[in-house]
Amino acid sequence: MMDAGRHPNIELLTLSEVTRVDGGAGDFLITVRRHPRGVFEDLCTGCGDCAQACPVVVPNEFDLGLGARKAIYSPFSQAVPNVYVIDCQNCLNGDFIVCENCSRQCERDAIDYDMTPEDVVLQVGSIIVATGLDVFDPYLMKTYGYSLSPNILTGLEFERLLNASGPTKGHVIRPTDGKIPKKIAFVQCVGARGENDCLYCSRFCCMNSVKDAMLAKDHEPDVEEITIFYSDIRASGKGYEELYNRSRQFPYIKYFRGKPSKIIEEPGTRDLILYVEDTLTGKPERIRADLVVLASAGRPPGGTERLAKVLGIKLNSDGYFQNRGEDGQFLSSTREGIYLCGCARGPEDIPDSVAQGTGAAAEAGKHLAEDRLPEVEEEIPQISTDGPPRIGVFLCHCGINIAGVLDIDHLQEYAKNIPHVVHVQDDLFLCSDGGQKEIQKMIVEKGLNRVVAAACTPRTHEPIFRESCARVGFNPYLFEMVNVRDQCSWVHSLEPDFANQKAHDLLRMACARAQWLQPLRVKKIGMQPETLVIGGGMAGIQSTLDLKAQGFTVHLVEKEKGLGGRLRDLHRLYPEGRLARELLQEKLGQLKASGVNVLTKTEVTDVKGYVGNFEVITTKGTFKVGSIILAAGADVYRPQREYGYGKMSNVLTNLELEGILARQESEIKIKGQGVKRVAFIQCVGSRDPEKNPACSRFCCPTTVKQAIALREKGVDVAVFYRDMRMVGHGAEEMYQKVRGMGVLFIRVPDAEKPKILGKKLAQGVEAFDSMLGEKVEVEVDAVVLAAGMVPREPDMTRLQEMLKVPRSPDRFFMERHPKLGPVETTTEGIFLAGCIQGPKDLADTMAQAAAAAGKATTLVCKETIALEPTVCEVDEMLCRGCGKCVAICQFNAPELVERSPGIFVSKINEALCKGCGTCAAWCPTEAISAKHFTDRQITSMIESLFQEVA
């Protein structure tokens, strides 16, 4: 959020609503209504003095009414922009009463009660809708008594209890008596999957409850039992099944298959009684809990319909924005130039939402290719900062935020005695224009070569001060900040003496560090404007098309004869039912028209270089590119003689069935034999703690899709499953459809696999039906194994060796961060798209492909890339070439190079180094220095802490 707030090309319009859209893709005119905030954004410093003065206390909606706030408030503690807002509904000030407590208190005169709504018109090339979702309000559900008992919470409310900054400071308590609940019950699928007019599965709630159950016990060790009432646990996302398995090992977490029919609060004890039938035993039970959490499903947020009308786009049957999945455009709305991402399309988890967000940005960029903002840069003559340190100290009052606790006059006197300090000055608001100008003036006037500011936190304000230093040619890395507000005056206001002492120490330490600061310069390296995509499946094709549409040169490398990857083997695609071949032809047509360089029957043999300057050697020549997208897909698991595969000719995989369906004969035939009865066995090669604990995610919906196709040809179908994980848009709806078509679903226990009966041919399947509680036998003509996805070998190993991209525990390639960087790798300039990162369906594959293209675009659109100078550097004289740093670094930055025959030293590539300084901590000879955080700089702080000034 902070990055977005600070970005020079991003303008944040909060408290605003789009009211009108004119024009079309590439040239929209949108009218935005800005609601009055009552506070000037450019004046407010977010100090909160106004809120302390405000006499009105109302429930805080961010804490879902569990906590309180004032009528002038900051929506939540990390809000961006960090500016207060007046809640007109509750503010007392008006025609009849004059309160004005807050405006009197505000030192910056930032409050204006008479602001009126304002309309602004913006000209934009494209629009992205990212309106997210609300959660279903169980208030109206009579059966669960949410409105009657305060001890029933929604999942979101429970999250606030768990949050250390929430209303209970992270304590899990029962709202009625403030006691720690001994027994907690989570009820899944509330308002979802066929309940309360909602067909779909909300996707995030299973994992949220699994996680919250574990956290609840972490926060309150006194919690004794947590029961999760579920229908299927849908742990299908990268690493989710593994987390679910871990939760099952805790004796205090119990999974109970069944959905309570009603929940009643017991008068007196205020405990909750859940009436529920155990679907595994068929027994009705009454279960007592101290606290109930309803895992409430997602709902389209209020105002979605209005927004759809304003934007002129359609909604789908679930009430979310409709995407054009049937054309393989999962991030496009029904109107050209308007894109969708995250939960605006329907419920999603965070990794997928982030990938879609990046993807939507890439798609939106197509309409802007010609208007890309050039990077303007002015050369400012640098002023000399050589010679002995001359430190200037600037002390900020921050209104009364700092000065109300710290004695600034005394601090000023104190500062004058700190070694090397030649100038001390205070300011009411140092970050105001005036304050910054003072710093600039003093740098020149007093010949300062170090600047120390004692103010708020460097995390938000260091960039601002650095920038104003740089404007007068003062090297910004000679600026140092002391946090005497967020980490001193604000948190020790009850002990002002100690707060003052602490401020003295911190200032002294900062000055000690300042004298050792070195001027650093941002270096620029050239950027090859081209991208290479490895793998020509749907992911590779989509990334290529997106990059090309933005006007960049792309090379697509595919090792097979033809493009399309997995799609060539498939029949129809869920959920739209589109023929895979048709969709592929369409995309190939677009690819041809775009005129990109496609190299089939080509393999990559080596990769050298780094971001901006990769050299990729292939069997058809060498390419110099700035970025690389990995889209080499995944393999389908090949059963190792399990379930008679390979021995019995009528046992086949889901992939093989696709081929049979693709022939589109009127009758299903396997090896020439007509087939009337088919059994599916789920989770083959997946969810197996020994071989592959992960869930493959696509096989449940694929089975349902295939079952529908078989039923339509009159074939009887039975499905042996553990949980039906219908993840993805339209999947749950498909599941409900197939259940109406007379398909037999047989739930089997995790540990007891079904058995195939028969010798040369499979004739039946025997399994323990955990719903009936007995063994069942189904006669079959064929068995289909729902095989999962596995990393593609030996391709993955070879690519890993060349690119040094790490793998996750599931052996797929690892993303930089599941939530913050789902398509990036740890190597700058190398991105992931599609199943190479983990099993997924086409919609998720394509969203990721667009995201990877988007990430590549942000690189290759620049002529040069600026390298942050705060990296590590090796002193070759001290390095003895032990290679410790090479082993430690996650980013492959250090490398051993041969300086003279047999003598190796480490060299850190500044384009790859992220500046964490971990290697510097490990280097046995102290040969590595972490710039801006050198040993000298840090130890000088420690030394000065224990060295009072005379």
Add this chain to the structure above:
Amino acid sequence: MAQKKIKKNGFHPKIVAFACNWCSYAGADNAGVNRIQYSPHFRVIRTMCSGRVKPGFILKAFQLGADGVLVSGCHFGDCHYIFGNERAVELFEKTKKMIRLLGLEEKRLRLEWISAAEGTRWGQIIDEFVDEVTQLGPSPLVSEKTK
């Protein structure tokens, strides 16, 4: 919040707290935004990652008179540099052994993971640690020096 115990003869410990820029330092800022009140008897040194904190820094602090040292970083899986915090644990364990050799109580050195949103937790941990070090009294290295 942890109850504050009575201080031993008005002794206030000197504690150095290393905080990584992305999580724990941000968590300490968050404590400020939420105006959480906690013990002032510690001084923060910011590093980019907890992985930067080398044994030398910690030992230096103890040698010069620190009564306690806190190393803090992001929770596992959240480190801005992926595994920096896991590396920090390895160095921390080594350092722990070294301070034992110096004759210091292990409790004087502590490692904690605090996220950017856990301002309250930051305050709690500082309070707890200050209490604990106060109970232990001045560092034996300091009393030796002043003898």
